[in-house]
Amino acid sequence: MAKKRALITGITGQDGSYLAEFLLGKGYEVFGLLRRSSTTSFERLQHIQHRIHTISGDLLDQNSLLEAVRTAQPDEVYNLAAQSFVPTSWSQPVLTAEFTALGVTRLLEAVRVTRPEARVYQASSSEMFGKAQEVPQNEQTPFHPRSPYGVAKVYGHWITVNYRESYGMYTCSGILFNHESPRRGLEFVTRKVTHGAARIKLGLSDKLKLGNLDAKRDWGFAGDYVKAMWLMLQPDTPEDYVIATGVTHTVRDLVEVAFSHAGLPWEQHVVTDPSLIRPAEVDILRGDWRKAEREIGWRPEIDFEELIRMMVDADLRLLKSQQGRG
Numbered sequence: 001m002a003k004k005r006a007l008i009t010g011i012t013g014q015d016g017s018y019l020a021e022f023l024l025g026k027g028y029e030v031f032g033l034l035r036r037s038s039t040t041s042f043e044r045l046q047h048i049q050h051r052i053h054t055i056s057g058d059l060l061d062q063n064s065l066l067e068a069v070r071t072a073q074p075d076e077v078y079n080l081a082a083q084s085f086v087p088t089s090w091s092q093p094v095l096t097a098e099f100t101a102l103g104v105t106r107l108l109e110a111v112r113v114t115r116p117e118a119r120v121y122q123a124s125s126s127e128m129f130g131k132a133q134e135v136p137q138n139e140q141t142p143f144h145p146r147s148p149y150g151v152a153k154v155y156g157h158w159i160t161v162n163y164r165e166s167y168g169m170y171t172c173s174g175i176l177f178n179h180e181s182p183r184r185g186l187e188f189v190t191r192k193v194t195h196g197a198a199r200i201k202l203g204l205s206d207k208l209k210l211g212n213l214d215a216k217r218d219w220g221f222a223g224d225y226v227k228a229m230w231l232m233l234q235p236d237t238p239e240d241y242v243i244a245t246g247v248t249h250t251v252r253d254l255v256e257v258a259f260s261h262a263g264l265p266w267e268q269h270v271v272t273d274p275s276l277i278r279p280a281e282v283d284i285l286r287g288d289w290r291k292a293e294r295e296i297g298w299r300p301e302i303d304f305e306e307l308i309r310m311m312v313d314a315d316l317r318l319l320k321s322q323q324g325r326g
Contacts, residue, residue: 007074009033009059009107010081011052014183015123017044019078019226024051026230031072033057033065033081044183059103065110069118076233077120079107082153089149100152101159108163108171116169119233122160124173125153126218126244126285138288139175139242161240170238174229177244177287180307181222182314189251190219191315193258194308198315200269201262202323208269211276213252218286220245221302221310231296244287245300257308262316 006023010016011032020030031053032045042049057068059081069077082100083089089096104122111118129137130146145151157173164171184191189210196208220243228243259266292298302310 003027003029004075005029005031005073006076006078007031007033007055007069007072008078008080009057010079010123011054012041012043012045013080014044014181014185014222015080015179015226015229016078017048017183018181018223019080019229020045020052021048022226022230024048028076029053031055031068031074033068059099059106062106062110065106066114069110069114073115074118076230077107077111077115077118078123078229079104079121080123082123082156083149089147089152093148096148097152097155100149101155104156105159108159108169112163112167112169116167119170119238120160120163120172121229121233122156122171122173123229124157124160124175124240125150126175126177126242126287128154128157128175129285132285135284136244136246136286136288137175137242139240139291157240164238170233172232172238173240174225174232175240175242175287176225176228177218177220177242177285179220179222179225179243180311182311182318183222184311190254190308190311193251193254194311195315195319196269197255197258197262197264197266197312198319200264201316202319204319206269207271209271209273209276210251210255211273213250213255213270213272215251216248216284216286217251218244218246218248219254219304219307220300221307224300224302228292228296228298231292231298235296239291239295241292241296241298242287242289243292243298244289245304246287246289247304248284248286249304253304254308257305258312261309261312 057064127150131144
């Protein structure tokens, strides 16, 4: 039997690398869409790069997407690419809209024209709930985004629904709550904290600047969440799902777990910087993932404390190896 083929946009990112690993383990032929760049980083893919087919393409360029879908002839398409750092969406709102909103339309249109039988996964986000109308949030909770990123994700979500309803395509969205890992970018607060704690532990710095310590999030492990992406594309009928842990923690909780694991008193090292506080903070984001458990058999496996300890350990190893090379 021929191998299933998957096309992943954003394959060099945190989720893309875990998803590529997962699909390769399932026996898929994996194609990754890459923007043309002189500095493409394969850091997260080094161990599997030789097993992935890369295709040049850009969510801003319709023709490149048409050609990418024609080349890959995918059975499944996973759209993970986006301008995904929320603070940047205030300084670059138009670019965020181009990638995170209109980019979804361009990809869906490319699939509709060249490979309409392919099943499409769209990466939606808990940031769409923003000023949440209820806690916890489920698939029926109204959206009230509080950042240009969240607004763009709402557009991407609804255009995915629209292509499903208008053209009968198999398109679905995973409304993923915050999901982290040692592969998270250093600009994200979880990695900023674990990397900062590791640096202080190794004497490379003494202070860590953070914004709102009372901000609350539902944090899970990215490796768990990519399994949900795949599970969503397996049933006969496409559905949208909330993927979360159902447990909320504050940034302060995150700091306490990370610094405690590193054997450090966090109060002596963490300082609040008002410039790092968002213009409009979201309310409590906590996801209700019962539909995913009931219908596709998904549940989170790694809990919050285990996740943060894993990230601190990885950052300690990374920094020690860098010191060794230095």
